Amino acid sequence: DATGLTSNEATITIDYVPVASNDSSTGNLPETSVILDVLSNDNLGDNVDPTTVQIVGTLNPGDALVVPGEGEWTVNLTTGAITFTPEVGYSFNPTPIRYTVNDGQGNVSNEALVTITYDQKNELLISKEADVSTYDAEGQEINYKIVVTNSGNVTLTNISLVDPLTNLDIVINSLAPNSSEIINTNYLVKQSDVDFGKIDNIAIASYSYNNEEYSVSDSETVNALQRPDISIEKTLLSNDDAEGGFLDYQIKVVNTGNVTLYDIYVEDLKAGFNAIIPELAPNGEEVFDVSVTITQDMIDDKCFINTATAEVREYSGNENPDQNGSGEYEVILSTNDEIEACFTQSPSMSLEKDGVFVDENEDGQAQVGETISYTFKV
Missing domain, CATH: 2.60.40.10 (Immunoglobulins)
Incomplete structure (x- = not known):
């Protein structure tokens, strides 16, 4: 003191309060867990106690923090490291958190910010x-x-x-x-x-x-749903009903399916008719007129049956059918229609008798024994 007297010895104790620094991790692969060693950059003064790392917002050191829609933050009480594990399908940057840590004397650090950034993913x-x-x-x-x-x-x-x-x-x-x-x-x-x-x-x-x-x-x-189909209709237009006359027909071919048909071969053998329809759209139709000459045999048979046929043919390779339908092909669809034409039969018979006198002695008079010559015409 002022008189020169010396006091007793006193002990001065300096206690350093731990200082926690902010932590961040960047360039992380989306939808993966990230571990941060948050204590590595902290100025802790006395010995640090990893078991005291506590995420702000939790009740106790080491408690996990679940952020709905993002993921879970956990603490490793052995190392003090903090891990973020995203929810399945979450690939964004999580909301940053804060933590504190104690030293060996129980001093509590400041709150430090933890930030995790994932690489941007455009998808x-x-x-x-x-x-x-x-x-x-x-x-x-x-x-x-x-x-x-x-x-x-x-x-x-x-x-x-x-x-x-x-x-x-x-x-x-x-x-x-x-x-x-x-x-x-x-x-x-x-x-x-x-x-x-x-x-x-x-x-x-x-x-x-x-x-x-x-x-x-x-x-x-x-x-x-493809439904290829075809119909043919044969109509008798007129019947002369006499030898040498004509039977006149109309042949109508209709695409009754729902797909376009190609290479339709139309034939009427007894009329000596054939034709090729190169293409026929659904509901489309082609009409042909044909005639047959009436013969005596047809009248004698009373009725005449005639058939028309339509075939959808698929020709092999690059062959194109000619008018007679020649070439190799496969029949894809086939249909026919027949019609009967009948004739009027009028059976009748006549007998004509003619007699001529033969004047054998040339006296100009008929006498017993002379001849009369008869002619019968049926």
């Missing part, structure tokens, strides 16, 4: 489905539903969506992660689609991200 999904699985007629409407989904973790903009078959061409201005856009479009079936047997329809979504172009597509196939 687009597209699905397309029709409201029917089959079709069978021209003019039938097929409705398509197209769903475009942003399955990444970044917002995508100016997504081009085209469907060439239905002439759909639109732009989706913006699509946030995990959101979808539903687009409806339709198509009217053409006869060529029925003939072909199926409709393959594709939708394409294209977008640009970080100066790179991306596109995804999906297709839907709808099959045709």
Whole structure:
């Protein structure tokens, strides 16, 4: 003191309060767990106690923190490391958390921020489905539903969506992660689609991200119910009912199915007629007029039966049939129709007798023993 007296010895104790520093982890693969050694950059003063690492918002050190819709934060009480495990399908950056830690003397650190950043993932999904699985007629409407989904973790903009078959061409201005856009479009079936047997329809979504172009597509196939069929009808128009006259017929061939038919061979043997119909659309028809000359044999038989035939032929290779239908082929469809024409039979007989006197002695008088000559005409 001022008089020169010396006090007793006193002990000065300095206790350092631990300082926790913010932690971050970047460049992580989406949908994977991330471990951070949060104590590695902390100024802890005295010996650190890893068992005291506590996530702010939990009741006790070591308690896990579950963030709904994101994932779970856990603490390793041996090392003090903090792990974030995302929920299945979650690929975004989680909400940052804070933690504290104690030193050996029980001093509590400040709250430090923990941030995890995942790599950006741009990903687009597209699905397309029709409201029917089959079709069978021209003019039938097929409705398509197209769903475009942003399955990444970044917002995508100016997504081009085209469907060439239905002439759909639109732009989706913006699509946030995990959101979808539903687009409806339709198509009217053409006869060529029925003939072909199926409709393959594709939708394409294209977008640009970080100066790179991306596109995804999906297709839907709808099959045709093909029912090829044909009919032939033969009609007797007139009957002269006399030898040397004519039987006049009309032959009508109709495509009664739902597909276009090709190379239809029409034949009427007794009329000496044949023809080839190169192409006949559904409900289309071709009409032919033919005649048969009436003979005495036909009248004697009383009735005459005549048949017309129509065949759909598939010729092999590159062969084209001529008017007589020559060439190798397979009969795909065949039909026929017959009609009976009858004649009036009028059986009758006449007898004419003519007699001539033969003047054998040339005296100009008939005498006993002379002859009369008779002629019978039936």
